[in-house]
Amino acid sequence: MSFDDSVPTRVDNSTLVRAVLVFLGFAVVFALLNTGSGTMARLIAPAADPGWSARIAAALVLAALVTANVVGLKFLAFNVQVILVWIQLIVLALVFFASFNLSYGFILNRLPFLITQGAFTTIYISLVAIAISCVIALIGALAKLSGNGVAYGIATFYISFFRGTPLLLQVYLIYLGLPQLGFIIDAVPAGIIALSLCYGAYMAEIFRSGIQAVPKGQAEAGRALGLHGGLIMRKIVLPQAIKIIVPPTGNQFIAMLKDSSLVSVMGVWELMFLARTQGKSEFKHMEMLITAAVVYWIISMAFEAIQSRIERHYGKADVR
Amino acid sequence: MKKIISLGIAAAIAAALSVPSAMAGETLDRVMSNKKLVLSSDPEYPPQSFLNNDNQMDGFDIDVAKEIAKRLGVELEIITPAWDIITAGNWGGRWDISVGSMTPTKARAEKLDFPAIYYYTPANFAVHNDSSATKMEDLDGKVIGSCGGCTYEAYLKKNLVIDAVGTPKFDYKVTPGEIKTYDTDTTAFDDLRIGDGARLDAVFSALPTIKEAIKNGYPLKVIEPAAFYEPLSVAVDKGDPEFSAKVAEIVKAMHEDGTLSELSMKWYDADLTKAQ
Numbered sequence: 404m405s406f407d408d409s410v411p412t413r414v415d416n417s418t419l420v421r422a423v424l425v426f427l428g429f430a431v432v433f434a435l436l437n438t439g440s441g442t443m444a445r446l447i448a449p450a451a452d453p454g455w456s457a458r459i460a461a462a463l464v465l466a467a468l469v470t471a472n473v474v475g476l477k478f479l480a481f482n483v484q485v486i487l488v489w490i491q492l493i494v495l496a497l498v499f500f501a502s503f504n505l506s507y508g509f510i511l512n513r514l515p516f517l518i519t520q521g522a523f524t525t526i527y528i529s530l531v532a533i534a535i536s537c538v539i540a541l542i543g544a545l546a547k548l549s550g551n552g553v554a555y556g557i558a559t560f561y562i563s564f565f566r567g568t569p570l571l572l573q574v575y576l577i578y579l580g581l582p583q584l585g586f587i588i589d590a591v592p593a594g595i596i597a598l599s600l601c602y603g604a605y606m607a608e609i610f611r612s613g614i615q616a617v618p619k620g621q622a623e624a625g626r627a628l629g630l631h632g633g634l635i636m637r638k639i640v641l642p643q644a645i646k647i648i649v650p651p652t653g654n655q656f657i658a659m660l661k662d663s664s665l666v667s668v669m670g671v672w673e674l675m676f677l678a679r680t681q682g683k684s685e686f687k688h689m690e691m692l693i694t695a696a697v698v699y700w701i702i703s704m705a706f707e708a709i710q711s712r713i714e715r716h717y718g719k720a721d722v723r
Numbered sequence: 724m725k726k727i728i729s730l731g732i733a734a735a736i737a738a739a740l741s742v743p744s745a746m747a748g749e750t751l752d753r754v755m756s757n758k759k760l761v762l763s764s765d766p767e768y769p770p771q772s773f774l775n776n777d778n779q780m781d782g783f784d785i786d787v788a789k790e791i792a793k794r795l796g797v798e799l800e801i802i803t804p805a806w807d808i809i810t811a812g813n814w815g816g817r818w819d820i821s822v823g824s825m826t827p828t829k830a831r832a833e834k835l836d837f838p839a840i841y842y843y844t845p846a847n848f849a850v851h852n853d854s855s856a857t858k859m860e861d862l863d864g865k866v867i868g869s870c871g872g873c874t875y876e877a878y879l880k881k882n883l884v885i886d887a888v889g890t891p892k893f894d895y896k897v898t899p900g901e902i903k904t905y906d907t908d909t910t911a912f913d914d915l916r917i918g919d920g921a922r923l924d925a926v927f928s929a930l931p932t933i934k935e936a937i938k939n940g941y942p943l944k945v946i947e948p949a950a951f952y953e954p955l956s957v958a959v960d961k962g963d964p965e966f967s968a969k970v971a972e973i974v975k976a977m978h979e980d981g982t983l984s985e986l987s988m989k990w991y992d993a994d995l996t997k998a999q
Binding site: 512513516520575578579582583587589590667668669670672676677679680681683684685686687688 | 763765766767768769773774775776778781802803804805807808811813815816817909912913935936939940941
């Protein structure tokens, strides 16, 4: 083979070689995992005996599908690729869940209560805790940045403790511990306090880093204009810091949504509690757990959408 | 004036400190004045306590609690803290009573009062349908699952102490090779159903719970006879003997007039209210 004629075909060759390698690789993996032994084998060769021949045939067909998919997707536009990959993964997930032989009647029967009682309580607890934790975080960050030794000491102690202990433990400490001091609080307020304190500690660090990321010259310019400290913070530093703070804070909110499930140990009828208990009566655990997973996922997608809107709002300055 | 204020502060501090340690008659007073008996029940244990099709609390324990409330002449309200929060004691007036099939062990009696035993549960081993085990001795050296921190785990570890009057005698008939504990018994059943010996060789649990699992399609069978019968008691917070006496009197009447036997037949198809 001469150098000249190999050049124009090199791209096609390597794509082909890669496709073949992908095909063989998947075929071996599928054959070893025996993925196609059940449903797939029956689809491909209904009459064949379930043995090595059926197993290899199923693996080859599956590998061919995957390869055609991987190679074929390359020819499409980026957006189309993303949408197709999402659709395929969702279908795969549905097939996976369908293989559990779930009782859909049972799910449909319990779903309204799971949403009106469970999801509602989860969202309610999360939103209140988010609001409080933002306030705590701002105070914590300002205290940590201040020159006041007492404020700095309290802030660092608080952040260190609540970041350094598990949230579940904090929930127990607040729910079981406060009554020993004479403060008897209900499960929902105890849960909100625990979530707010824990996430306030994490977010104080995010807020602090966001404030510190605003160049010092901005505050200095404010002082040169004769503005006082509080005004500089409110009108100059914070608006610029928020842009930096929003993405990691959105992360925290989504994490909190899921951590609110720890409140279920106190018997609050939120999403996770119902997911665990609704299935127990008829020993249909997977049904409600999967349903709750989907509900959590949908709620967190809503949170993601809200986060990107806020980002867009505070990112106006970046638009050129 | 100053003296009065400092006296007032001292009194306030004393009052604040004394809240958790209930004074005599406090629980009974609260129940009667609120016209409401607050029950704590963990709905993870069908058929004792679970969420039914209408998302209402239901089960044997719930029915017994409803009857107790009825005989006190008050409403029943149910809250659902996790089991370990119920057994931790120091309820601080959040709820008044637990009708939760609780075994009155010595360790628990330090935290809670057990005024009345209302039934006895047989504890049995369950194995997968494919298992060759037919008697308890076949399970020596096997992997056995149970709930963690409960009487079944204590039995498997051979350190079960039940200090209630009228507890039937028992011996330790099985020496497990390994004990695996779970947050609730039902999770252990999920592991056993995967296959004989896949994760577990047997589960040790309450016979009613095993039967309920079998009724719901779990491929399990029961190893007879029961390893032990455990008395199960109503629990109340420490420090109110009047309330304890009242509950004891009501449960005794329910034993005598057959109400408990009737409820037991309804939920377990067997009268478990008498010691075996």
